[in-house]
Amino acid sequence: MKIRSIEDLTNYLDDDLAWRRKEIIELRAMAKSAKAKKADVHVRAGVAMLYAHWEGFIKNASNAYVVFVSTRGMRTRDLQDSFIALSIKTKLTLMGESGKSSVAVPVISHLMSLLDKPALLPVAGIHAEGNLKSEVFVNIAGWIGIDVAQYSSRFNLIDETLLASRNKIAHGEYLSISPARFDTLAEEILELMVWFKADLENAAALKSFQRLDSSVPV
Template identity: 40%
Template sequence: MSIRTEENLFDRLAEDLIWRKREITILRWLMEKASPDRLGPLLRSTVALVYAHWEGFIKTAGTAYLEFVHFRRLKHSELAPNFVALAARSMLRRAGATNKVAAHLEVTKFFLSRLNEQSRLPYRDGVDRGGNLSSGLLKEIVETLGLEFTPFETKVHLIDERLLRARNTIAHGEYLVVDVAAVDELAEEVLGMLEAFRAQIDNAAALGTYRSGNVN
């Protein structure tokens, strides 16, 4: 179902987050109950799953918000600058990759004469650009959506080292020693970041910060 209303968006985010939280909660409970000989594999599996839900929710929620803004059917001139940039992204890429005037004219005409046209945002791949969800990619996604990176600034090391690097080590078949307390704390931190990301999108939709001149 297309995300055309705030309620559609709020429901989509809530539904997507709840099953992820449930899986992480189950693994945290299993960690507490596991015997020593089974704990190592369970801890490494938990790190990998926590990362999967980290990347999965951020990209799913970001895509859902873009779809919501797309179906607002606003003119380019009515959108906040970040969404205008997204609408023009493919043109800007073509213009940046060539010295041919035709590509440059396409960009010029867009900003001179097409700003009053109805916007069409590439919401399906607007944030899901592939690659691991590092703090750098998270910042790109946040800026694309017109959100704030401030809540994540103190989490950069956690994201890049304790989460992403650990996940990559495990995914590449290398041995990694982790303990229950560290993995449990990591899971709690990631759940907090997912909630913070969801809250920003909910607020942006409710306050209409996707509109031009309505950016907090």
């Protein structure tokens, strides 16, 4: 994945969202046009695919943004705290689990040695960590400095409608959702994906990844 400019980032996000949007629209159309029990089949398949697109886009888009930031070649000290934390994520995990000075001190020493060097960001370091429920989404957003206030009103939709329904279907349980409800759900989840794309593009344009007190020219 080569994303060296805002244009590259926008093109990547456009392409990744476009095919997902097209497939979601097709799923909605099939559910609407199907009759009776056949509609149930299309809806259940649609819910499973809708969740897959939700998880896939958030993960891919987040990693694309990390790649974009990594190509800025900025010193570690010039990045926002979230990206500094991301750059030493593995070592922070070890420190948190250990609780020992013999682990914590080398981690801090490692961080201090990196401050004036180009940041080393894990370009595929954003994972869904199982199911992409609202809590996981908040965690992902936190690693890349995205404000989740706009999304909070739909956390229940993500957890109690999309994810809960998808899990029941994945575990072989029968679930009946009307084509109309699926259509609304698909529209709302797709809108969340559009919001996230816009947030990443704005963050890139505004250089939100850079510390306000950084010596790097804005």
